[in-house]
Amino acid sequence: MAGKSLLPPPAGACIVTSYVKSGRTWLRFMLAAYLADIHGLGPVDLHSLFTIVPNNDDDPQRGRAAFGYGDRPSIPRVLCEHLPWKPFDGSVNPTVVMVRSPLDTIVSRYFMESRQNGRREQAVGDYLRSPRGAAAWIEYHNQLIRKRSGPGVTWISYEQLTHDPAGTFGRVLEAFSIPCDQDAAGRAIAAAAFDRMAELEAETGFPGNAVDPADLDARRMREGRIGAGAGHLAEEDRLFVARTIHETLDPAARGRLESLGCIL
Template identity: 25%
Template sequence: MFDFARDVWASLPEARARVGRVALVWLASPLPEARRRSFERRQRGREQVAMLRRADAAVVSYGKAGRTWLRVMLSGYYQRRCGLPEQSLLGFANYHRRDPRVPRIFFTHDNYIKDYTGHLDSKRDFYGTKVVLLVRSPQDTAVSQYFQWKHRMRRAKRTLNDYPTDDATSLFDFVMNPGCGLAKIVDFMNLWAAEHARVAKFLLVRYEDMRRDPESELLRIVGFLDGSADAACVSHAVAFASVDNMRAMEERRSFWLAGRRMAPGDRANPDSFKVRRAVVGGYRDHFDAEQIARIDELVSAKLSPLYGYGAGGVVGPATGFERRTP
């Protein structure tokens, strides 16, 4: 009971900020839809800018690029390292309030900050922040986005982020839709590729590398965040965040304070779980040969080569991204 009370207390400041934002958005409900959408995006950006400015580090990723897996690994690491309870998921500062050795980590999909600051064509808002950029092949990301949209995303969130509201949209049409599919993901990654050198403290992490060697990648990430990493705690964290254990925790709603973030949309539907397949190159299972060729052609033609993603989703070495620390 004492740990439960401390977990709730540690999460209150961010919860209060969310409640304030929700109240403002509710007051704006009489506005026309376009203005209401713009207002809410700006309010979300305002809330996130406040966290970014207080953060010791930011983990930036496009949606469905592996952020939840990384968050659970980091949760397991700091739980073991600092003796924190397992039922709470690492948030912005909830662990830090329990133990100041844990950095304040701002997890963001980089959706709304630009709506508040107006920095649409740069990453100026992140220049002074320690940034971990987590990426995944656009093909796999787009397919995972589809299942998130289809089975987990509420209508209001679809409207807010300009996603299709018609459930009848096919997987291929979703992936090829420039407003929500491959083109949008590629644009996100290309802007970060162009801007990353301006970020003073920067680390690139690829989902595929985490799948290949999770312990080495987590050692690298924690070393970047903290300056050093405990190898035994890293091994524990990797086991804690295994696919099977994460699915079991999601089924049990172990991280209940995280709300819908770590809960299935429908327990009877495997595609509605946050942890779905967790495979590399799995997008090919959903399309015919002609569709795969069109998807791969778009990525090959448009995506910056710095990431090492080529035709067919083949992963080569990332080039041009150097780890930069203070």
């Protein structure tokens, strides 16, 4: 599949890593809008943001090759990825790990896979119990706590970014040694507001996401509300996830996620 790469990121590049559907697009847009503002790059949309904050892979549209400012060393190279086990050294590549509460994340991934990827035959409760549901979320975070703890790594959560966007975004800029201009940060946070990003997606679509525009559940900006995932599940499904997390999530991962405000 084009795009996937196991190469280590370039030395000095900053990394944003997360599980699928943990809010990375939101943070990416915020970073792209901020960098565009302070460097005079012009307005950012859901397509141009990959020229400023691309993926750490070989996708020609959204990966490292899409970065449009290699001739401007003042613009930091910030790359996004999902794989916690890729070659990594936090002292060489300052890293921000973004996490999110499991029900919101897993349910959002279910909608992505059932609507965007066309696999509609599976009910959400069955998806939770499949290898791609709760088990995948837990295995990822068990790896994440082993691979992405230590010097050079800053952990944030979707919940923190929601409740304290200015403070949390400021921590991201600090982690990447990007000077913080409070006014520009405020503009970037406003530019990345959920409703505004949803409007952009409705107008121009999202690169690589060819879906029926009338299907709101197929969009990248689908819901965004903390706790919304639970509303799509029966009580027995919520209890299944809670029990599975209790039995198989690494205690160190549990402690880290709870300290960041994730609802387990």
